[in-house]
Amino acid sequence: MVQKRKAGDSEDSHCSKKAREDDIPVELRLKNAVTPFWNVPYEEQLKRKEADVHKFLVKLAKEIEKVNKSLIPKLQKNRKENNFQCCPLAPIKASPCIEAYRNKCEFTIGKHLYTKEKTVGFRLNSYKEGSMSVAEPDDCVNISSVMLKAVKSFQDYVRLSKLDVYNPENHSGYWRQLTVRTSNNSDVLLIAVMHPQTLTEAELEEEKQKLKEYYEVGPGSQCGVTSVYFQLFSKKTSNEEILPLTHLMGKKCLEETLLGMKFQISPEAFFQINVPATEILYSMVADFVGTSSSLSVLDICCGTGTISLCLAKSGAKVIGIEMCPEAVENAQLNARQNGLENVDFICGKAEDVIVAAINKCEESNIVAVVDPPRAGLHQKVLKVIRATSKIKKLIYIACNPNAAFSNFVDLCRKTSNNYKGCPFYPVQAAVVDMFPYTPHKELVLILERDETIKG
Numbered sequence: 001m002v003q004k005r006k007a008g009d010s011e012d013s014h015c016s017k018k019a020r021e022d023d024i025p026v027e028l029r030l031k032n033a034v035t036p037f038w039n040v041p042y043e044e045q046l047k048r049k050e051a052d053v054h055k056f057l058v059k060l061a062k063e064i065e066k067v068n069k070s071l072i073p074k075l076q077k078n079r080k081e082n083n084f085q086c087c088p089l090a091p092i093k094a095s096p097c098i099e100a101y102r103n104k105c106e107f108t109i110g111k112h113l114y115t116k117e118k119t120v121g122f123r124l125n126s127y128k129e130g131s132m133s134v135a136e137p138d139d140c141v142n143i144s145s146v147m148l149k150a151v152k153s154f155q156d157y158v159r160l161s162k163l164d165v166y167n168p169e170n171h172s173g174y175w176r177q178l179t180v181r182t183s184n185n186s187d188v189l190l191i192a193v194m195h196p197q198t199l200t201e202a203e204l205e206e207e208k209q210k211l212k213e214y215y216e217v218g219p220g221s222q223c224g225v226t227s228v229y230f231q232l233f234s235k236k237t238s239n240e241e242i243l244p245l246t247h248l249m250g251k252k253c254l255e256e257t258l259l260g261m262k263f264q265i266s267p268e269a270f271f272q273i274n275v276p277a278t279e280i281l282y283s284m285v286a287d288f289v290g291t292s293s294s295l296s297v298l299d300i301c302c303g304t305g306t307i308s309l310c311l312a313k314s315g316a317k318v319i320g321i322e323m324c325p326e327a328v329e330n331a332q333l334n335a336r337q338n339g340l341e342n343v344d345f346i347c348g349k350a351e352d353v354i355v356a357a358i359n360k361c362e363e364s365n366i367v368a369v370v371d372p373p374r375a376g377l378h379q380k381v382l383k384v385i386r387a388t389s390k391i392k393k394l395i396y397i398a399c400n401p402n403a404a405f406s407n408f409v410d411l412c413r414k415t416s417n418n419y420k421g422c423p424f425y426p427v428q429a430a431v432v433d434m435f436p437y438t439p440h441k442e443l444v445l446i447l448e449r450d451e452t453i454k455g
Helices: 002-022 028-033 042-067 068-079 145-160 203-217 275-289 307-311 325-337 350-361 379-387 400-413
Strands: 105-110 116-123 134-137 173-180 188-194 227-232 246-250 254-258 262-264 296-302 317-322 343-347 365-368 391-398 423-431 444-451
Touching: 002 317, 028 116, 028 134, 042 068, 042 400, 042 423, 068 423, 116 145, 145 173, 145 188, 145 203, 188 203, 203 246, 246 254, 254 275, 262 296, 262 307, 262 325, 275 307, 275 365, 275 391, 275 423, 275 444, 296 307, 296 350, 296 423, 307 317, 307 343, 317 325, 325 343, 343 350, 350 379, 365 379, 379 400, 391 400, 400 423, 400 444
Parallel strands: 105 134, 188 227, 296 317, 296 365, 317 343, 365 391
Antiparallel strands: 105 116, 105 173, 116 134, 173 188, 227 246, 254 262, 391 444, 423 444
16 A cells, blocks of 8 residues: 555656646756756856765765775875865866857757657657657757757758658657767768668668758758768667768868867767867866876877877877777877877777787886776776786876766775775865856866885
């Protein structure tokens, strides 16, 4: 009876929540979903984010004490001096640009909540919450007018198309997603993604040609798009292969300028989404790394080589690791174009090639810089870093600190057969606001190894 009542209460709560949401205008619902801090003054946003990181560092201190008793004296001293945190926290760095800062967005192609028109924008809620409706991103403060113009042009194309939008509930329809990437050098790159369903090769080629002509000589030619790619996507499970991109027109890469250097970026390569704030972040990382003739830097998950080249420019000898072949090609080209010879790149999954990369470091003192995906570092990579005594300092950049929490704890665990090598401990934290009007932020945690701590 109690369980039934609880289930009924849950259903009533869900229904009342949905009823309340239905009373909110679509434009406001979208702002709440995409930029939940849209009505919060920027100084207050920064205070909230810094407070979040403070709580995170307090929690981390408690957890490290549990897994490594030998670090308690250091942690107790740090907690006493830093308001219960495991290490000092520098004041948050604000983003120089707080509006229209995103240079990449992935837009869903679906049906508008009320008009049921084909729409390119963002989902009002997650699919898990039962929402498949899409709203146009006109009022999203983090999107530029250039990007919005590109979205509108593709929406016009989709509305003229005889092919319907993809329905994730029953897997019918065709048009799925539009990725838009822009650069501070006036590049606008589109990746149009569709489900082929039962279209023949001839029909798919016809659709590609239509899209190409639309942006070369049709209405789309007036919206500043410099590159168009096409991709088929029909996978339903994570182990299915994703088909490669097809280049339809224009330039094959974007060009971005960062800290006075030019970077070529292939369509699927990672690049930070807020360039002005990234310049602050990477300058900070360079300061933390320092410069020394006896120093090598291992840049793990290096993407197109942005951090690697910024550090190489400061005089460090750098080896970058990246699993995306196109990104490695970009990185090598970027190094040549910027006249930097003290940097090398290895292509492969970090967990597979990190040992080879470490063996290429001739110096006895290695600083590792890691900027992994949201999920954090692969356990194999983390354990190799722990076991490599040459790595004296680790600079960990986390766009999702909570997801990286277990990584931080494992780096500090006491020495064991599973976690070899002397443990690291946190010595400094910093945070950069890369994502204004959202709760997200970029945490930089510096960890050092103390050979006197046997763990």
